[in-house]
Amino acid sequence: MEHRGLDAYGYFEREGSLGQVQVEFRGLVAAARERIAEAYGHRLHSAYLYGSVPRGTARPGWSDLDLLIALHHEPSGEDRDTAEVLARGLDEDFAEIDGVGLLLHSKDQVLSEAERFDFGWFVACLCTPLLGADLAEHLPRYRPDSLLARETNGDLADLLPAWRAKAQSASTPEEYRKLSRLFSRRLVRTGFTLVMPRWGGWTSDLVESAEVFGQYYPERAAQMRAAASAALDPVEDPAVLRGYVEDLGPWLADEYTARHGTKTPRPPL
Incomplete structure (x- = not known):
């Protein structure tokens, strides 16, 4: 039977992992982890990769780096400015990527009832943990319905x-x-x-x-x-x-x- 990204019970299997990151992008991922921790410190709840890099399908020089950062609180204007600086710095320092997409939200928003079948699903099924405690542990399993x-x-x-x-x-x-x-x-x-x-x-x-x-x-x-x-x-x-x-x-x-x-x-x- 064709796999189609589901487990034996018909639930989504989480795609991507740090182990799937191609060798060309490992230095970039390590730098992203270090810079995110340094930039947000105790404000950071968790950080994730998503997209082609953790799926192991990124094309050097063509693909972008996609990041999600979840904070303990609602992001402030300063937090968003920090995210812009962080994204721009990674893009400028690593020729392996063509752009950085960075989503910045609070953990409460990710776990909210309103986002259960949108942003929550995205984190639980399409994001690869990079830093901190995984929010997916607080989310349900999902089916393609x-x-x-x-x-x-x-x-x-x-x-x-x-x-x-x-x-x-x-x-x-x-x-x-x-x-x-x-x-x-x-x-x-x-x-x-x-x-x-x-x-x-x-x-x-x-x-x-x-x-x-x-x-x-x-x-x-x-x-x-x-x-x-x-x-x-x-x-x-x-x-x-x-x-x-x-x-x-x-x-x-x-x-x-x-x-x-x-x-x-x-x-x-």
Whole structure:
């Protein structure tokens, strides 16, 4: 039987581990651990890696480093400034990565009831512990069901107006590349979670996600494959962005709402 990221009981297996980090990125991960501890000290509850680096699929010089930091308290403006400095320093000091994404939240927010099937699931299933006590110990186990689909990506319709504004205001190749990466990643992941309960499993691989989606929506398969390609190698074509916000995005949002409903409103993270 195909594994599909689940254990024998149908629950998510946590993806990634420090043991899967490729040799090219081990110095970076060690530096991140040291710098996070130094920057936040006693304010830090825990820190995590996620994305391609702990999955062992990162591409030197192409992939970014994704970090999540959970503090004992709500992050202050100073805490967020520290995060920006930390991310910028890692990006500048390590040519192995192309950018650092850093999420900064309080442990109470991660463990809140409102975030149980979104951010909590993300930490418990997609994040690799790097520092501190693992918050996953306080979270339930998860299955790839419609509730999870709704609460993770059932807000695409709410994002589209801002996406359209960003696409219209972009004017440089670098801006187009940045937006094509951002939009395409979200569209592919949303396309995958749309069909996740029917497929009965999990993958973070964007190419595989697009292929799984295409099994259920063959008429949109080519568009999703192209989006997966742009997520990995961003494009500079503004027509691609227009296609996302005028065609694929609105269709996907409508189909998602029809099948899973809309994400429960909550305070912003």
